[in-house]
Amino acid sequence: MKILLIGEFSRLHNSLKEGLLALGHEVVLVNNGDGFKNFPADISIRANFFKSKLGNIPRQIWFKIFKYDLGLLEHGIRFWMISKKLQHYDVVQFINESPIQTISKLELFLIKRIFKQNQKVFLLCCGIDYVTVNHMLQKKDRYSVMNAYFDDIPEAKKQYDYFFDFVDKPHQKIHKFLYKNIRGVIASDLDYVQPLLGNKKYLGIIANPINTDKITVIENKISDKINIFLGINTGNSFKKGVPFFECAIAIIQEKYPNRIEITITKDIPYTEYQKHFEKAHILLDQVYGFDQGFNALEAMAKGKVVFTGAETEFTNQYGLQEDEVAINALADVDYLVEKLSFLIENPSEIERIGKNAIQFIQKEHHYITQAEKYLEVWKTN
Structure with a gap:
């Protein structure tokens, strides 16, 4: 099979790619490295200019005035530049509802292009998206990653700003388009199962793939401290x-x-x-x-x-x-x-x-x- 994986936040897609390659499949991984984590990609859409010394100055000024990051816009532009090549794959999988990490209108435009150019598109639920944030806001579980927000800790509030981007109207358009057109959504661990239960597109849980062949086991013996x-x-x-x-x-x-x-x-x-x-x-x-x-x-x-x-x-x-x-x-x-x-x-x-x-x-x-x-x-x- 010819497989396209779009987005990366934890190394899940990299490990999945390694498993698929071992099984003889052709895999291309597109991502922006996810900031300082700098995850590997076959095709990188990393924001190089606006995160350089030269580009960072207008980026900071623009953010103060208009409240959005030009680095995100650069992700989208770089994806658009290579998007025509991303066609005729047997399977495409998005890491989440915002796999490109650009501004909402451009994100939706680029996602629609991927659907037009490919037949089977799947979605992962393995982090923050409309489904999970909506679920947490209803406080349906014993606790969630939003506990500090609900506890009204002032210094914590800023860390949750982006959570609400996933439930605002621009992103809801992306969410609705995805759930109307994807073949299905897969949960990567138990934290994402509850928000998806009852959803017609939910295909079940597949636990995170870990490339144990690349990991050296270290005996956890205690000889000193x-x-x-x-x-x-x-x-x-x-x-x-x-x-x-x-x-x-x-x-x-x-x-x-x-x-x-x-x-x-x-x-x-x-x-x-x-x-x-x-x-x-x-x-x-x-x-x-x-x-x-x-x-x-x-x-x-x-x-x-x-x-x-x-x-x-x-x-x-x-x-x-x-x-x-x-x-x-x-x-x-x-x-x-x-x-x-x-x-x-x-x-x-x-x-x-x-x-x-x-x-x-x-x-x-x-x-x-x-x-x-x-x-x-x-x-x-």
């Missing part, structure tokens, strides 16, 4: 519940000054981020999740103990009631301190959970197995 790593993306720190981790770390640092080493980074490229978590025994990922996101899964594949979403819904889905593969992180500092303290005082548990995590990823997230699941869905819809 226990290394705890927190990698912060300042643009979504409240969405991830980072302040709870920061408070817990401060307490743990004071409680076990000679037994731990703490590494905290902010807004570093994906490749540099990987180097840091390779050294870690424990990774602090997020507190507002029922299931794991991509960073957590890649760390688990390496044998790390990850504080992330691992709720009852997750353990029931995979039958893990007796095999702990991650620590279910909650928005509760005392709880986090208790869990961290237990691991520090019982380092053999770090090794045990790490081994369970490796086995779980190999069984449930292997990139070739997951690519086969995508192929089956694409062929039958």
Whole structure:
């Protein structure tokens, strides 16, 4: 099959592409690198001019006056320049409802062009879009990544501005067009299943593909200090519940000054981020999740103990009631301190959970197995 993947936010499409290539398919991945993360692409639509030193000055001035980013406009222009080449694919898949990340009118125009030039188009639900934001605003779940917004934390408000872009009228046009014309929508983990239940276009869940062949398993043996790593993306720190981790770390640092080493980074490229978590025994990922996101899964594949979403819904889905593969992180500092303290005082548990995590990823997230699941869905819809 000839397959076109458009957009990238977590390395999901890169791993899926690697699985599809291993199965003998032809795959092209188009994306803008997703900012500082700089994810790989076969065809890049990255904003080069407006993020250069020369282009950044008019970009900043324009944003102050008109309140939109010229870098986003450049994504759209670059996509338009290559869009005529993106035709006659057997399958096209968008990473979400805004895969190009440009201004709404141009996004819709370019999406329509992809539909005109190709027969089968599918959509992923693996982040923020109209369906998920609308669901969270109704507070249907026990908690969500919008908790800090609902708690009216002033410094958190700005981080949620873009959430509302997905429920305003310009984006609703994109959402309605997509759900009228796509063959179907696939959820990447349990956090996106509830918003899609009852939707006629929902095709089910396919867990994130992880390329375990590219990941070196590191024995999580404790010979000296226990290394705890927190990698912060300042643009979504409240969405991830980072302040709870920061408070817990401060307490743990004071409680076990000679037994731990703490590494905290902010807004570093994906490749540099990987180097840091390779050294870690424990990774602090997020507190507002029922299931794991991509960073957590890649760390688990390496044998790390990850504080992330691992709720009852997750353990029931995979039958893990007796095999702990991650620590279910909650928005509760005392709880986090208790869990961290237990691991520090019982380092053999770090090794045990790490081994369970490796086995779980190999069984449930292997990139070739997951690519086969995508192929089956694409062929039958």
